[in-house]
Amino acid sequence: MSVALPLSVLAPPGDSLASAVLTTLGISAAAVLASLPFGLALAWFLARRRFPGKALVETLVATPLVLPPVVTGVLLLLVLGRSTAFGGWLTSTFGIDIVFTPTAAVLAAAIVAFPLLVRTARVAFEGVDRELEQAARSMGASPVRVWSTVTLPLARRGVTAAVVLAFARAVGEFGATLVVAGTLPGGRRTLSVEVWQRLQSGDPGRAVPFVVASVLLAFAAVGWGEWLARPRRQHDGRRRP
Amino acid sequence: MNDAVLTARVTVPGRLHVDLSVGAGCTAIVGASGAGKSTLLHVVAGLLDAPGATVRFGDRTWQDDRTAVPPERRGIGLQFQDSRLFPHLTVRGNLDYPRRHGTGRAAELPDPLDCARALGLDGLLDRPATALSGGETRRVALARALAAARTLLLLDEPLGGLDQGTRERILPWLRRCLAQARVPCLLVTHSLAEAAFLARDVIVLDEGGVVAHGDPMTVLPMRAAVSSLRDEDTENLLPGRVGRDGRSVQVGGVHFSVAAHDLPAGADVILRLAAGDVLIGLSRHGDLSARNMVDGIVAALHPVPDGVLAAVDLGADVVVLVSLTEGAVDALGLKPGRAVVLYVKTTALRLSTAV
Numbered sequence: 001m002s003v004a005l006p007l008s009v010l011a012p013p014g015d016s017l018a019s020a021v022l023t024t025l026g027i028s029a030a031a032v033l034a035s036l037p038f039g040l041a042l043a044w045f046l047a048r049r050r051f052p053g054k055a056l057v058e059t060l061v062a063t064p065l066v067l068p069p070v071v072t073g074v075l076l077l078l079v080l081g082r083s084t085a086f087g088g089w090l091t092s093t094f095g096i097d098i099v100f101t102p103t104a105a106v107l108a109a110a111i112v113a114f115p116l117l118v119r120t121a122r123v124a125f126e127g128v129d130r131e132l133e134q135a136a137r138s139m140g141a142s143p144v145r146v147w148s149t150v151t152l153p154l155a156r157r158g159v160t161a162a163v164v165l166a167f168a169r170a171v172g173e174f175g176a177t178l179v180v181a182g183t184l185p186g187g188r189r190t191l192s193v194e195v196w197q198r199l200q201s202g203d204p205g206r207a208v209p210f211v212v213a214s215v216l217l218a219f220a221a222v223g224w225g226e227w228l229a230r231p232r233r234q235h236d237g238r239r240r241p
Numbered sequence: 242m243n244d245a246v247l248t249a250r251v252t253v254p255g256r257l258h259v260d261l262s263v264g265a266g267c268t269a270i271v272g273a274s275g276a277g278k279s280t281l282l283h284v285v286a287g288l289l290d291a292p293g294a295t296v297r298f299g300d301r302t303w304q305d306d307r308t309a310v311p312p313e314r315r316g317i318g319l320q321f322q323d324s325r326l327f328p329h330l331t332v333r334g335n336l337d338y339p340r341r342h343g344t345g346r347a348a349e350l351p352d353p354l355d356c357a358r359a360l361g362l363d364g365l366l367d368r369p370a371t372a373l374s375g376g377e378t379r380r381v382a383l384a385r386a387l388a389a390a391r392t393l394l395l396l397d398e399p400l401g402g403l404d405q406g407t408r409e410r411i412l413p414w415l416r417r418c419l420a421q422a423r424v425p426c427l428l429v430t431h432s433l434a435e436a437a438f439l440a441r442d443v444i445v446l447d448e449g450g451v452v453a454h455g456d457p458m459t460v461l462p463m464r465a466a467v468s469s470l471r472d473e474d475t476e477n478l479l480p481g482r483v484g485r486d487g488r489s490v491q492v493g494g495v496h497f498s499v500a501a502h503d504l505p506a507g508a509d510v511i512l513r514l515a516a517g518d519v520l521i522g523l524s525r526h527g528d529l530s531a532r533n534m535v536d537g538i539v540a541a542l543h544p545v546p547d548g549v550l551a552a553v554d555l556g557a558d559v560v561v562l563v564s565l566t567e568g569a570v571d572a573l574g575l576k577p578g579r580a581v582v583l584y585v586k587t588t589a590l591r592l593s594t595a596v
Contacts, residue, residue, distance in 0.1 A: 129325075131321070131323070131325055132325055132327060132328075134288050134312075134325075135319070135321060135325040135327075136327075136338070136342070137288070137311070137312045137313050138286050138287075138288060138312050138313075138317060138318075138319040138389070139313075139318070139319075139338055139339040139342070139343055139385070139389040140313045140314075140316065140339055140342070140343025140344050140345060140389060141313055141338075141342040141343060141344070142313055142344055145342045145344075149338075149342050150327060153329045154328070154329055
């Protein structure tokens with residue numbers, strides 16, 4: 001799964017504002033889309049199943065939430081870097097070199113956003129009435145059908161919120177991205193890395209347009225989430241008792 | 242029973258020990274709340290795991306020590322006590338659910354629109370399931386269960402929690418649906434009168450076990466023996482049809498004269514008659530105010546704490562329960578097989594109609 005090609009089409013090379021915004025949006029969207037199937041499956045499992053080691057899984061999922069992102073980045077580098085066992089094997093066997101590619105940026109964003117996706121979606125699944133799922137099964141629906149026709153539709157607001165939160169977190173990602181994907185091919189950088197680069201150059205003024213863009217993007221992402229999660233009136237205004 | 246289609250042995254330690262076999266048609270399980278009726282239905286449906294339970298349907302084993310057929314492969318239609326309509330779907334979406342999302346061939350299922358029509362839901366199909374009244378919700382849940390039943394229909398208190406008026410309006414629909422259903426039905430209720438009205442076989446559950454099993458007229462008088470049902474009034478629910486003159490209701494081969502009403506001729510109704518509102522005579526007297534005099538034969542006499550319940554057969558499968566004192570039974574020399582005349586005041590007959 002390479003995101004290099006779509007990204008090179010989406011975002012122009014160089015350190016322009018447009019390039020930074022489009023690189024950020026592209027990487028964040030790819031990160032959320034790639035982690036969505038795993039995230040929803042895991043969220044459902046945590047919400048509905050008891051299994052040995054559940055507490056450990058919960059802890060592992062939540063850890064990136066509290067880990068300094070730069071540490072997450074270093075861990076990624078240790079695993080995937082060309083000089084490490086796994087990374088070296090990837091390079092020699094498949095010719096895949098992940099570090100400092102858009103794939104690394106997507107991976108970094110996905111890892112830091114994953115806990116928010118899973119935890120929010122889990123709460124959404126927990127809120128679905130199990131008795132409705134039972135009813136669906138009694139009418140002949142297989143467990144997978146029950147999930148897609150009852151559980152997911154009923155959890156859709158919470159799942160949407162999970163996606164928006166994860167996306168917003170990916171947009172704001174800085175530390176891990178800086179370590180594994182600071183500057184991408186074509187000189188593309190995410191907004192946050194670009195802001196940091198420009199600060200490093202000694203003239204904070206050069207960072208201002210990027211700071212403004214970041215604020216607007218964050219505002220838009222959160223606003224979008226709020227709009228999607230707004231309470232909706234029932235068709236005729238009556239509510240279920 | 243030799244033609245058993247469903248046999249179930251369910252034991253929940255300290256709560257329930259039931260061994261039952263159910264034939265074709267509708268069988269009612271009657272008992273007070275907490276008697277384990279719903280538990281039993283959920284085990285039959287495969288939604289509840291009761292260790293050691295055995296459930297067989299026809300020649301298939303649904304559940305025993307080694308087998309547990311998952312609920313979606315049992316082909317049941319289950320109406321839950323709390324309806325459980327899908328709130329994100331319309332009435333139509335709910336009714337179509339078994340056909341669209343069930344495993345197995347959709348062609349084997351009843352047409353959901355037929356089920357909707359049978360329950361008078363034609364006009365509600367595009368309503369969201371969240372925008373229905375209590376009675377409408379119940380009827381949709383019932384239609385959905387009918388639409389899902391390819392092997393067995395399970396109804397859990399189909400009229401529970403509804404006010405008396407709504408109950409009386411739905412009862413005729415329910416009876417008609419059960420008559421049309423192509424599959425056997427197991428119905429759970431806490432009302433013996435309703436069970437007798439709807440089912441041809443009645444099982445009474447008390448304190449976790451079966452205390453009576455038989456046809457309605459045998460079982461009905463046994464309410465006295467069942468602690469939880471003792472306080473229920475004995476009432477006859479007779480399915481009938483409004484006659485052409487509008488002033489009579491035909492029940493089986495008998496015409497009852499009823500008070501003025503605004504129902505059209507031919508309408509399906511339930512005639513309700515309390516067992517204490519019927520007089521028994523040995524011959525026809527012309528000088529009584531009672532407008533209804535009906536010939537019958539005493540089918541059985543059941544002692545109850547406050548006297549005797551007589552089951553009087555009016556022919557054509559119509560049986561009316563009459564409560565009497567022991568003195569009256571002795572004075573008239575009543576015994577099974579004796580021809581009698583029932584006197585019923587027009588005002589003692591109450592009419593319930595479909596919606």
